[in-house]
Amino acid sequence: MALEKLNLEHIPPTCQIYAAFFRDVSNCEFLHTQLLSRNSEFEYAFIDASSVISRLHLLAAVYSAANMLLDGTLRTPNVHSEIVVSLNTNNNIADAYRRWGITPGKTKDLIVVKVVLSSSTAQVEASTQAQTQEAIWDHIQQHVKGTPTPLTDAELAQTTEWPKVRKYYRLNGVPSLERLADEQEQRQQSESLAIMGMALRGL
Numbered sequence: 001m002a003l004e005k006l007n008l009e010h011i012p013p014t015c016q017i018y019a020a021f022f023r024d025v026s027n028c029e030f031l032h033t034q035l036l037s038r039n040s041e042f043e044y045a046f047i048d049a050s051s052v053i054s055r056l057h058l059l060a061a062v063y064s065a066a067n068m069l070l071d072g073t074l075r076t077p078n079v080h081s082e083i084v085v086s087l088n089t090n091n092n093i094a095d096a097y098r099r100w101g102i103t104p105g106k107t108k109d110l111i112v113v114k115v116v117l118s119s120s121t122a123q124v125e126a127s128t129q130a131q132t133q134e135a136i137w138d139h140i141q142q143h144v145k146g147t148p149t150p151l152t153d154a155e156l157a158q159t160t161e162w163p164k165v166r167k168y169y170r171l172n173g174v175p176s177l178e179r180l181a182d183e184q185e186q187r188q189q190s191e192s193l194a195i196m197g198m199a200l201r202g203l
Contacts, residue, residue, distance in 0.1 A: 002148035003137035008063050014118040015066055018136055019058075021049065021155065022110045022146030029104035031144065041139070045083040046102040049109035050161040051168060052087075053191045054153050060195045061086035062113060069117065079115045089169060089197035099168050109159040111151070112140055157187070169194045 006017040025031075034042035045065075052058050065082035068074050076082045076093060088096035102110065114136050141148070149155050166172045171190055 001134070001137050002150070003133055003140065004151055005133060006059065006062065008059065008066065011063070011066050012070070015070060016116040016118070016132065017062060017066060018114045018116075018133060019062075019151055020112045020137070020140055020144075021149045021151040022112070022144050023149045023155075023159070024108060025110045025144060025146035027143075027145040028102050028107045028110070031110075032102050032104050035102070042143070043078060043080055043114075044140070045080040045111075045113040045115075046107075047084060047087070047100055047111040047113065048102060048107045049111050049156060049159040050107075051100050051164055052111060052156055053160055053165060053187065053194055054156055055151060057087075057191055057194055058111060058113075058151075060198060062115075064198070066115060069115065079117075080113065083113055083115075086198060086201075089201055091201065099164075110144065110146060112144060114140075165190065165194070169197050 003018050003020045006019055008017065011017070031042070031046055035046065045062075047058070061083050064086040065074075065079050068082055069079040074082050075091070076085050081093075081097075084100050085091075085093055085096040087100045116132060116136075169190070171177060171193060174193070177186055177189055177193075
């Protein structure tokens with residue numbers, strides 16, 4: 001199963017978070033239509049992987065949105081749209097959707113995140129988790145026409161479009177980045193600056 005369960009510190013077990021990564025998705029227009037029609041069966045965060053730097057970059061947005069869900073402070077219709085908006089450095093929701101959301105004709109590689117919040121405060125049993133995860137994966141696999149790919153830094157590195165990332169996070173011309181000759185180190189520094197910009201968004 002290519003649907004990964006994300007375990008984030010300080011997120012209670014009543015909040016289950018899953019993620020999958022698809023390359024070469026061919027039906028983004030269909031998925032975008034489901035979002036626009038607010039089809040309840042497609043309550044996912046659909047994220048254009050070309051604007052994502054790394055797992056940590058993604059998880060920072062997921063963590064922020066999950067906390068807002070648990071605190072009752074969502075600023076968008078649901079936790080899935082909040083994940084997309086949390087990737088942005090400002091509070092312009094339309095801007096965030098355009099940059100990190102699914103775009104017909106442009107999005108090729110797609111990250112799908114699903115958050116399931118249980119009303120019970122009791123520990124969720126492993127068997128229940130497995131059934132839920134399987135059902136979610138079956139639905140995603142049935143409707144996302146692409147190649148399931150491990151959600152790793154190595155795979156994400158193949159899809160990141162740096163001109164877009166540098167523009168969105170205003171990294172062009174940053175002296176500390178310009179001085180770095182090592183590509184991996186430059187990627188890590190860019191990741192840190194992007195996450196810092198996301199964290200400062202609401203301040």
